[in-house]
Amino acid sequence: MARISIKDLQKTFGAHRAVDGISLEIRDGEFLIIVGPSGCGKTTTLNMISGLERPTGGQIVIGDTLVNDLEPGERGLGMVFQDLALFPHMTVFENIAFGLRVKKMPDAEVRRRVAAAAAAVHIEALLEKFPRQCSGGESQRVALARTIVTDPSVFLMDEPLSSLDAKLRVDMRTELKSLHHRLGATFVYVTHDQAEAMTMADRIVVMSKGRIEQVGSPLDIYNRPATRFVAGFFGMPTMNFVEGAVVASGDRRSFRADDVEHPLPAAVPAALAGREAVLGVRSEHVLVGDGASLKGVAQLSEPLGDTTLVHFDIGKGRRLVAKVGPTAAIEPGEALTFQFAAEFCHLFDVHNGARLY
Numbered sequence: 001m002a003r004i005s006i007k008d009l010q011k012t013f014g015a016h017r018a019v020d021g022i023s024l025e026i027r028d029g030e031f032l033i034i035v036g037p038s039g040c041g042k043t044t045t046l047n048m049i050s051g052l053e054r055p056t057g058g059q060i061v062i063g064d065t066l067v068n069d070l071e072p073g074e075r076g077l078g079m080v081f082q083d084l085a086l087f088p089h090m091t092v093f094e095n096i097a098f099g100l101r102v103k104k105m106p107d108a109e110v111r112r113r114v115a116a117a118a119a120a121v122h123i124e125a126l127l128e129k130f131p132r133q134c135s136g137g138e139s140q141r142v143a144l145a146r147t148i149v150t151d152p153s154v155f156l157m158d159e160p161l162s163s164l165d166a167k168l169r170v171d172m173r174t175e176l177k178s179l180h181h182r183l184g185a186t187f188v189y190v191t192h193d194q195a196e197a198m199t200m201a202d203r204i205v206v207m208s209k210g211r212i213e214q215v216g217s218p219l220d221i222y223n224r225p226a227t228r229f230v231a232g233f234f235g236m237p238t239m240n241f242v243e244g245a246v247v248a249s250g251d252r253r254s255f256r257a258d259d260v261e262h263p264l265p266a267a268v269p270a271a272l273a274g275r276e277a278v279l280g281v282r283s284e285h286v287l288v289g290d291g292a293s294l295k296g297v298a299q300l301s302e303p304l305g306d307t308t309l310v311h312f313d314i315g316k317g318r319r320l321v322a323k324v325g326p327t328a329a330i331e332p333g334e335a336l337t338f339q340f341a342a343e344f345c346h347l348f349d350v351h352n353g354a355r356l357y
């Protein structure tokens with residue numbers, strides 16, 4: 001079984017808590033992506049799972065075995081790193097075969113396995129080439145094949161696409177996702193790129209400062225972020241945040257900040273009335289134009305082709321961004337009206353950023 005159970009895992013470097021007590025159940029066969037900003041402890045977490053780094057505290061159980069004291073090679077895991085580290089003097093074939101040769105596997109079996117791994121990542125035609133003759137994308141596939149060939153039940157990947165250019169990275173996302181389907185193995189994948197996490201993961205683990213902020217499916221996390229940090233980390237452009245307060249009149253509750261007033265859903269608990277709060281609204285839920293009563297002044301627009309981003313000011317130094325149709329013509333300096341889509345707002349605690357309902 002390729003289930004991994006992590007309990008209260010910790011790693012300190014001197015006085016610095018790189019991983020500050022994380023607990024997580026990784027399911028057999030899932031594509032789990034750990035995402036967070038640089039320095040939040042992703043690599044350290046992955047390295048403790050693989051055995052490259054020794055935990056300061058906590059437990060890691062793979063299947064039914066406590067692996068804290070097992071060497072990396074005894075854990076049945078396959079690793080793919082950001083730094084590809086292909087052997088330059090060996091052909092692609094021999095690079096892929098390396099792990100099997102070390103185990104003294106018979107040559108016929110090595111050939112069969114290398115052929116299957118190369119086919120899995122579509123590099124059959126590269127086998128006689130040397131790494132220097134391969135493009136970045138091809139090298140990345142060689143590195144993947146080198147891991148696939150050892151037939152691990154768990155793949156650990158640390159930012160494997162980060163050396164590729166933007167277009168290739170997007171193509172490789174699709175390929176990795178389909179590779180995961182075909183292999184049926186557990187993938188534990190680390191990245192700082194929220195779009196990679198959104199597009200590939202079955203479940204996402206969001207980390208910040210050595211701790212887990214939220215675990216959930218991509219759409220859970222996008223539609224119901226547990227904290228202001230998660231809300232701001234996912235989505236392009238970054239979610240709009242407005243500081244203000246929850247006000248109640250009779251049965252109705254709304255959010256108010258100077259000139260901004262927004263009716264809140266009936267589900268907002270009465271106990272929140274009077275509470276200072278941060279309203280979070282994604283750019284696609286800022287509706288500009290017809291019938292809206294809030295006022296702003298356009299500052300600049302960024303056409304993306306399929307949509308256009310309009311940045312506008314609402315006074316007191318507050319700037320919001322709205323995603324509008326590609327043909328909307330809004331000039332800098334132009335007055336506009338807007339409102340927020342009723343059901344798509346998020347309320348967070350001003351101080352600790354926790355979701356308020």
Ligand SMILES: Nc1ncnc2c1ncn2[C@@H]1O[C@H](COP(=O)(O)OP(=O)(O)O)[C@@H](O)[C@H]1O
Pocket residue numbers: 013016018036037038039040041042043044045
């Ligand atoms: N060997 C080490 N010695 C000291 N500090 C380290 C070491 N490895 C990582 N760190 C620190 O631990 C924190 C988490 O690092 P890391 O897990 O590499 O983050 P991420 O992969 O999320 O960018 C960072 O502040 C980093 O500087």
Ligand SMILES: [Mg+2]
Pocket residue numbers: 042043044
């Ligand atoms: Mg890292």
